[in-house]
Amino acid sequence: MINRIIMHVDLDAFFAAVEEKESPELKGKPVIVGADSKGGAGRGVVSTANYIAREFGVRSAMPISKAWRLCPEGVYLRPNFELYEKVSAKIMEILRKYADKFEQVGIDEAFLDVGKRVKDFDEAAKLADKMKKEVFNKEKLTCSVGVGSNKLIAKLASDFRKPYGLTVVKSEDMRNFLNPLPVRKLLGVGPKTEIKLKKLGIKTIGDLAKFNKETLIKMFGKWGAEMHELANGIDNDEVVEEYEAKSVGREVTFEEDTDDSYIILKTIDSLVDEFHQEILSEGIFFKTITVKIRYENFETHTHSKSLINPTNKLDAIKKIAKELTLPFLTQKRKIRLIGVRVSGLTFSDKQKTLKEKF
DNA sequence: TCTGGGGTCCTAGGACCC
DNA sequence: TCTGGGGTCCTAGGACCC
Numbered sequence: 001m002i003n004r005i006i007m008h009v010d011l012d013a014f015f016a017a018v019e020e021k022e023s024p025e026l027k028g029k030p031v032i033v034g035a036d037s038k039g040g041a042g043r044g045v046v047s048t049a050n051y052i053a054r055e056f057g058v059r060s061a062m063p064i065s066k067a068w069r070l071c072p073e074g075v076y077l078r079p080n081f082e083l084y085e086k087v088s089a090k091i092m093e094i095l096r097k098y099a100d101k102f103e104q105v106g107i108d109e110a111f112l113d114v115g116k117r118v119k120d121f122d123e124a125a126k127l128a129d130k131m132k133k134e135v136f137n138k139e140k141l142t143c144s145v146g147v148g149s150n151k152l153i154a155k156l157a158s159d160f161r162k163p164y165g166l167t168v169v170k171s172e173d174m175r176n177f178l179n180p181l182p183v184r185k186l187l188g189v190g191p192k193t194e195i196k197l198k199k200l201g202i203k204t205i206g207d208l209a210k211f212n213k214e215t216l217i218k219m220f221g222k223w224g225a226e227m228h229e230l231a232n233g234i235d236n237d238e239v240v241e242e243y244e245a246k247s248v249g250r251e252v253t254f255e256e257d258t259d260d261s262y263i264i265l266k267t268i269d270s271l272v273d274e275f276h277q278e279i280l281s282e283g284i285f286f287k288t289i290t291v292k293i294r295y296e297n298f299e300t301h302t303h304s305k306s307l308i309n310p311t312n313k314l315d316a317i318k319k320i321a322k323e324l325t326l327p328f329l330t331q332k333r334k335i336r337l338i339g340v341r342v343s344g345l346t347f348s349d350k351q352k353t354l355k356e357k358f
Numbered sequence: 359t360c361t362g363g364g365g366t367c368c369t370a371g372g373a374c375c376c
Numbered sequence: 377t378c379t380g381g382g383g384t385c386c387t388a389g390g391a392c393c394c
Binding site: 034035043044045062063065066069106188222223245246247248249250251252337339341 | 359360361362363364365366367368369
């Protein structure tokens with residue numbers, strides 16, 4: 001745990017980069033991968049914009065309709081997850097060879113613990129450089145790499161210079177690196193926390209680091225203490241090889257909001273059919289079923305029910321999911337999204353599911 | 359701006375048990 | 377008779393991440 005050397009690798013504009021590699025005619029054009037744009041009327045958000053599209057102000061998670069207004073001349077593509085997964089798997093295989101411990105995060109990121117194969121940050125930099133070049137030579141895709149003494153620093157470092165960047169933050173430079181960064185860069189600080197911190201006069205990580213810890217604990221509880229440690233560059237989170245899934249589910253936003261019970265119940269059936277395959281092939285049993293609905297005004301609710309004994313039965317999910325949905329249907333409100341998820345998982349034999357949060 | 363879909367983790371109240 | 381305290385499970389909601 002002391003004196004660790006951790007790398008974070010982030011594949012640059014991954015979905016868009018894969019599309020450009022597949023279709024050379026996209027070169028030089030703004031490429032936006034995400035929901036169906038429908039000529040500016042589409043629902044949903046941008047998954048990835050390439051660097052040219054970013055010059056127009058297009059960003060990940062932005063409503064696709066806004067992206068269309070900013071960049072009507074862009075090439076809009078629906079994501080091809082099967083392709084991305086294949087390319088990702090090849091790259092992860094390359095990266096894995098460089099690590100003592102390897103942790104994939106999502107489809108396009110990974111942490112590497114390299115403390116055993118490298119004696120200092122200079123050696124780590126050389127290793128990172130070699131790794132980047134191998135990925136580029138073999139897969140024709142670029143990644144940005146950050147190196148630091150823990151996951152927090154490594155991740156912020158990989159984000160510091162992009163694309164195809166390499167940033168090494170030695171322990172003695174950590175404070176100077178962290179202090180000027182906006183607090184929003186910290187993992188776990190989202191839009192809501194950012195606003196609360198701003199009201200306390202906290203804008204940068206440096207501001208947060210010197211802020212009174214007790215006040216943060218009063219306001220944010222346990223998270224207040226954690227946030228204060230992160231701001232001071234303290235992160236003991238280990239690189240871990242693999243996780244067990246905690247829940248499995250599907251959800252869908254309707255093309256048009258609906259209050260038609262027939263459509264809603266049919267949709268539940270098809271969502272459940274989809275992920276039940278996964279449950280069987282992974283040897284998963286579940287105890288709790290949760291239904292999620294989102295009304296047209298974006299108000300979101302869940303209902304859940306736990307069984308006495310774990311099961312893996314298709315009919316059980318369908319029957320209970322529908323029972324849980326009924327109270328939402330008696331109100332004559334239009335529904336935007338419906339989802340079904342199972343949790344309280346146990347696994348038959350020694351089968352484990354790899355972490356899959358794509 | 360009008361907000362996807364896959365997830366994780368945390369909080370808080372109430373039931374229930376000892 | 378006039379009310380303890382700790383632990384665990386269930387349910388609902390919310391913030392956040394990629």
